[in-house]
Amino acid sequence: xxxxxxxxxxxxxxxxxxxxxxxxxxxxxxxxxxxxxxxxxxxxxxxxxxxxxxxxxxxxxxxxx
Amino acid sequence: xxxxxxxxxxxxxxxxxxxxxxxxxxxxxxxxxxxxxxxxxxxxxxxxxxxxxxxxxxxxxxxxxxxxxxxxxxxxxxxxxxxxxxxxxxxxxxxxxxxxxxxxxxxxxxxxxxxxxxxxxxxxxxxxxxxxxxxxxxxxxxxxxxxxxxxxxxxxxxxxxxxxxxxxxxxxxxxxxxxxxxxxxxxxxxxxxxxxxxxxxxxxxxxxxxxxxxxxxxxxxxxxxxxxxxxxxxxxxxxxxxxxxxxx
Numbered sequence: 590x591x592x593x594x595x596x597x598x599x600x601x602x603x604x605x606x607x608x609x610x611x612x613x614x615x616x617x618x619x620x621x622x623x624x625x626x627x628x629x630x631x632x633x634x635x636x637x638x639x640x641x642x643x644x645x646x647x648x649x650x651x652x653x654x
Numbered sequence: 655x656x657x658x659x660x661x662x663x664x665x666x667x668x669x670x671x672x673x674x675x676x677x678x679x680x681x682x683x684x685x686x687x688x689x690x691x692x693x694x695x696x697x698x699x700x701x702x703x704x705x706x707x708x709x710x711x712x713x714x715x716x717x718x719x720x721x722x723x724x725x726x727x728x729x730x731x732x733x734x735x736x737x738x739x740x741x742x743x744x745x746x747x748x749x750x751x752x753x754x755x756x757x758x759x760x761x762x763x764x765x766x767x768x769x770x771x772x773x774x775x776x777x778x779x780x781x782x783x784x785x786x787x788x789x790x791x792x793x794x795x796x797x798x799x800x801x802x803x804x805x806x807x808x809x810x811x812x813x814x815x816x817x818x819x820x821x822x823x824x825x826x827x828x829x830x831x832x833x834x835x836x837x838x839x840x841x842x843x844x845x846x847x848x849x850x851x852x853x854x855x856x857x858x859x860x861x862x863x864x865x866x867x868x869x870x871x872x873x874x875x876x877x878x879x880x881x882x883x884x885x886x887x888x889x890x891x892x893x894x895x896x897x898x899x900x901x902x
Contacts, residue, residue, distance in 0.1 A: 613770065614770075616770065617769070617770025617771050617772060620749055620769050620770060620772050621771070621772045623702070624702055624772060624774055626892075627819075627821070627822075627892060628811065628819060628821040628822075628823070628892050628894055629874050629875065629886070629888060629892055629894070629896065630811075630821045630822075630823040630824070630825050630838070631821055631822055631823050632872065632891075632892070633823070633825075633838065633849070633860065633862075634822075634823045636860075636862045636870060636872070637847045637862070639748070639868075639870075640846075640847045640862055640863070640864040640868045640870075641845075641846075641847060641864070643748070643864065643866070643868040644846060644864050644865070644866045644868065647866050647867075648866075
């Protein structure tokens with residue numbers, strides 16, 4: 590189910606559709622945070638942020654697919 | 655009769671040349687195809703600082719593969735090879751679709767993956783030509799170690815040389831529950847996000863998930879328990895040693 594949604598999100602990436610695009614930008618930022626985490630604790634915090642951003646992106650983009 | 659024989663001989667000669675050219679083309683093609691097939695096989699490496707295992711199956715210049723960055727994290731790869739250049743995409747079940755760009759250097763594949771605006775290095779070294787691997791063998795069989803059950807107070811965080819490391823996040827203690835839940839103080843969990851733990855050999859893994867299908871595993875390093883002291887050493891990504899004392 591989520592695979593399809595991520596695909597749809599990718600399709601929307603260039604569309605710049607309001608909340609969906611903003612959520613995806615935040616999601617991208619959280620991936621950057623995860624990549625730059627220097628300790629296990631920072632990684633845990635970043636992963637929490639990625640998981641939340643993922644949920645927000647799914648919610649924001651779901652009705653536009 | 656003599657003319658006929660001469661014509662026949664010329665024909666045979668021409669055919670021989672024809673066969674020779676076909677053979678030459680076949681040899682050249684085989685050399686080219688085999689050259690690319692050398693890239694086929696199983697690989698090990700790192701992605702986002704974590705350990706990965708990868709299979710690349712090549713047909714012509716088309717690559718189809720799969721990448722594991724944890725025992726349960728399987729992502730698909732499609733790409734093309736042109737000379738030593740590798741271009742394609744990865745379908746990561748958490749980060750979505752990413753663009754892959756890189757090249758082969760001897761037995762290594764050096765790539766960058768682009769997810770949204772993030773360029774992440776992806777390094778692979780060929781292990782063998784085999785197109786199979788046992789994920790359990792690479793990452794091991796997950797289980798809960800009862801010696802970890804309970805609360806652990808953080809007493810130290812250093813680099814591998816013993817020098818203090820300052821983290822932007824400060825967990826005072828961590829808890830390994832008997833039901834597999836993993837919690838930590840200092841950073842409140844966001845709504846719907848859940849952490850679980852398991853071990854493989856002496857390696858501690860954390861599994862992060864949420865209520866809408868997000869799921870990701872990462873290695874937190876190798877652990878050792880001695881006299882109620884837990885030492886967690888991570889040499890690949892963080893290069894840190896964490897020390898905890900069992901809370902009684």
